[in-house]
C-alpha cells in the first residue's frame with residue numbers, strides 16, 4: 021500500500037530537523053531491532069522471566085537488596101507511529117473496521133471518510149527518522165521540499181502491528197515495572213491519528229494496555245511470589261466541565277468524582293485485578309464510560325484525557341496488604357487529540373471541549389520544552405507550566421524528569437494532514453533529548469520489603485479484615501479489611517506505646533516478644549509484629565530527624581528575622597533623629613522667613629515714605645541751559661546750571677551722543693536742529709539720579725552699539741516725556757523739539773519755568789507746547805530786560821505724577837525784574853563759583869565726548885532726527901539778527917514744587933552771569949576799537965560788575 025510521493029520541486033530543499041545526537045546513546049535507549057514477537061517467543065520470554073523469579077539465585081529481574089536504585093540518566097524515548105492512510109471502502113474505512121472496542125453508544129454518527137491516496141510522511145530505512153514531504157501547493161511558499169525528523173527511538177510505519185509497538189516500546193517499560201521502576205507512556209498526536217487505537221487497540225489488535233496487563237499477569241502467575249503480589253488497576257479521565265473547569269471521573273466505578281490534592285488523588289478507587297480477563301473487562305467498561313464524540317476528524321474522537329494506572333501491591337497471608345502511594349506504578353495516558361478548529365468545524369460545546377483539549381496538549385508540551393531548556397542550560401529555571409492543567413499537575417514528577425516516561429507520537433500520513441503532522445513533529449521530536457535520572461526503589465517480589473507492603477502503625481487502627489475485592493483509595497492509601505476484633509485498640513496502643521518508649525530510650529531491642537504475647541490472643545503473627553515495630557521505629561526516627569531539621573531551619577529563619585528587625589529598628593531611630601533635625605531646621609527657616617517678611621514690609625514702608633517725601637519736595641534739579649548758535653552750532657555755547665555732581669553724572673553719557681567732529685558739524689546742517697535730550701530728573705530728587713543716569717547711559721550705549729539698527733527703530737524710550745525748548749542765539753525763532761511725536765506722546769504736563777518766574781503748563785499736544793513757547797516769547801518781549809545775544813534754553817524732563825498744571829499759569833509768570841530781584845538775593849559768589857565750575861565741566865564733557873569713534877556724530881541726535889522737528893519750521897520767526905537780539909528762556913518745574921521750595925536761585929544767578937559774559941563781548945577784545953570812547957565804555961561796564969564776575973571774566977579771558 022505504497023502511495024507515490026509528490027514529485028520533488030527543484031527549487032526546494034530538504035531540511036533536517038533534530039539531527040542525531042553526538043553522544044552515544046545510553047544502553048537502555050538502544051533498542052535492538054527485533055522481529056515481531058510471535059507467541060512462542062513471547063512465551064519463551066515469559067518463561068525466562070519466570071525462571072529467574074523462581075530461582076532465588078538468579079537475580080536477573082529481581083534485586084535481592086532493598087536499597088534504592090539510582091538509574092543512570094537516560095533519554096526520553098520518543099516513538100513515532102504512522103497510522104495507515106484512510107482508504108474509503110464503502111461507508112467504512114479499513115482502519116475503522118479493525119477497531120472492535122466497544123463504542124460509546126452516544127456517538128453513532130460517522131464522518132464522511134475522505135478518499136486519499138497521497139501521503140506526506142514516510143518512515144526512513146533506519147527506522148529512527150521520518151521524512152515529511154511538503155505538499156506541492158505549499159512547497160513554493162515554504163520553499164522546503166521535505167523535512168527529515170530524526171532522533172526517534174523508533175518509527176513505526178503504517179504497516180507496523182500492535183505487537184511491534186508493544187515489543188519495542190512497552191515491553192521494556194513493563195519489565196522495569198516488574199523490577200519496581202515506575203514508568204509512564206503517553207500518546208500524543210492530532211485527532212484521529214491512532215492514539216486510542218495504539219493505547220487500547222481492539223479485540224483483534226489489542227493495544228498497549230491489554231498487552232501490558234497480559235504480560236504482567238503472565239509473569240505474576242508464574243512466579244513463586246504469586247501469593248504476595250496484587251495488581252491494582254485504576255482508570256479515570258480528565259475532561260472539561262462545560263468548557264470552564266476540569267473534572268476527573270473514575271471510569272471503573274460509577275459516580276465517583278475524583279479530585280487531586282497535593283499530588284494525591286482523592287476518591288479514586290482502585291480495582292484489584294487478579295487476571296487478564298478481569299482487567300480487560302474493566303478496561304472495556306471504562307472505555308464505554310469515556311467521553312467520546314463524533315468530529316470531522318474522528319468518528320469516535322476522545323474528548324478527555326484518559327489515564328490508566330497499574331500498580332503493584334503485596335499480599336500477606338493470602339490477603340493483599342496495601343503499599344503506599346509511592347509504590348511502583350505503570351501509567352499509560354491517552355491524550356485527547358489536538359484539533360484544528362477549521363478542520364473539525366467544531367461549534368458550541370464541542371468547540372469548548374476542543375479548546376480544553378488543545379490547551380492540555382499545549383501545557384503538556386510546554387512542560388517538556390521547559391524541562392529540555394532547563395537541562396540544556398541550568399541557568400534557565402524550570403518553569404512551572406505543570407500548574408496550568410490538571411493532567412500535568414498529576415503527572416508532575418514525570419514532566420519534571422523525576423520519573424521515567426516515554427512518548428509515542430501518532431500521525432496521519434495523508435497530505436491533508438501535513439500541517440498537523442509537521443507541527444507535531446517539529447514540537448515533539450526535540451523531546452528525545454530530555455534526560456531522566458530516576459531514583460526508584462525496586463519492588464521486592466519475594467516480599468523482602470515489608471516496610472512497603474506492610475501497613476503502618478497509624479493505619480492499624482483502620483485496618484479491617486475483609487475480602488480482597490476492590491479497595492477504596494483514600495488520600496493515596498488503601499483501606500484494608502482486618503478482622504473486627506482488631507478494633508480493640510488496647511493491644512494496638514500497647515504496641516505503639518512500647519515502640520515509642522523504645523525509641524525514646526534508644527533501645528534497639530524492642531521487646532517484640534512481649535508485645536506479641538500481649539496480642540497473641542488476636543492471632544497476629546509474630547513476624548508481622550516485628551515488621552510493624554521496626555517500621556514504626558524507622559518512621560519515628562525519620563520523623564524525629566525531619567522535625568530536627570525543620571526546627572533548625574526555623575531557628576535560622578527566626579535568627580535572620582531578628583537581625584533584620586534590629587537593623588530596621590536602628591534605621592528607624594536614625595530616621596527619627598533626622599526627622600527631628602529637619603523639623604528644627606524648618607522652624608528656623610520659618611522664623612527667618614518671618615523676619616525677612618517683616619524686613620521687606622519695613623523696607624516697603626520706608627520706600628513708600630521716601631516716595632511720598634520725594635513727591636512732596638519735587639526738586640527741580642538738572643536744569644540745562646544750552647546756548648546755541650544758528651549759524652555755527654557749537655556745544656561750547658551750551659551751558660548748564662546744575663549742581664556740579666549731578667551735571668557731570670547725567671550729562672556725560674548723553675553728551676557722548678553729541679560727539680561730532682568739526683568738519684562733520686559744518687557738513688551736517690541738521691546740527692542746528694540738534695536736540696540734546698539732556699534728560700534730567702525732576703521728581704526723583706537726589707535718590708533717583710542713579711536710576712535715571714543708568715537709563716541715560718543705557719540709551720547712549722545702545723545708540724553706540726546698535727548704530728545701524730537704530731536708524732529704523734522707534735525713538736529711544738529713555739527720552740519719552742521729555743521736551744526740549746531751543747532758542748537760538750541768533751534771535752531766530754525758538755524751537756520746541758520733542759523726543760517723541762507730540763501728537764502721540766502722552767504727556768500729562770510740561771512745566772516750563774521761565775527766567776521771569778515759575779510757570780506751570782499743562783498741555784497734551786504740540787499745539788499746546790507751541791503756545792507755551794509763544795507765550796514765553798511774548799513775556800520776554802514785554803519785559804524790559806536786555807537781551808544779551810545768548811540763548812538760554814532749559815531742558816526739562818518730567819514724569820507724570822498726577823499733578824495738573826494749568827496753561828493759564830503761564831500768564832502769571834513773573835517778570836524778569838522779579839527774577840533779577842530774586843537773583844540779587846542769592847549768594848552771588850556761590851553762583852559765580854558754581855557757574856564757572858559747571859561751565860568748565862560742561863566743556864570738559866563735551867570735549868571728551870567728541871571722540872573719533874563715532875565720527876564725532878551724535879548718535880542720539882541722528883536717531884531723533886526723524887522725529888524731531890525744527891522749531892523754526894513751526895514757529896513764526898521774530899527776528900533775524902540773533903546777535904543783536906538774544907533771548908533768554910527758562911524751563912521750570914511744577915508749581916507745587918515752587919510753592920514748597922524756595923525758587924532756584926542758581927538759575928537766575930547763572931543767567932545773570934552769562935548775561936554779563938555776553939555783555940563782555942570777549943571776541944571783540946582782540947580787535948578792540950581804539951580811542952577814548954571805547955576805553956570809556958569798558959571802564960563804565962567794569963564798574964557795574966561784581967567781584968565774582970570779574971574774577972570769572974578774568975579766568976575766561978585767560979582761557980580764550
Ligand SMILES: Nc1ncnc2c1ncn2[C@@H]1O[C@H](COP(=O)(O)OP(=O)(O)OP(=O)(O)O)[C@@H](O)[C@H]1O
Nearest residue numbers: 103115116119211212213214215216217321322357
Ligand atoms: N494503526 C492503525 N491501524 C488500523 N487502524 C487504525 C490505526 N490507527 C488508527 N486507526 C483507526 O483510526 C481511527 C481513529 O483512531 P483513534 O480513535 O485511535 O484516533 P485518536 O488519535 O485517538 O483520535 P482522538 O484523539 O480524536 O481520540 C480508529 O477507528 C482506529 O481504528
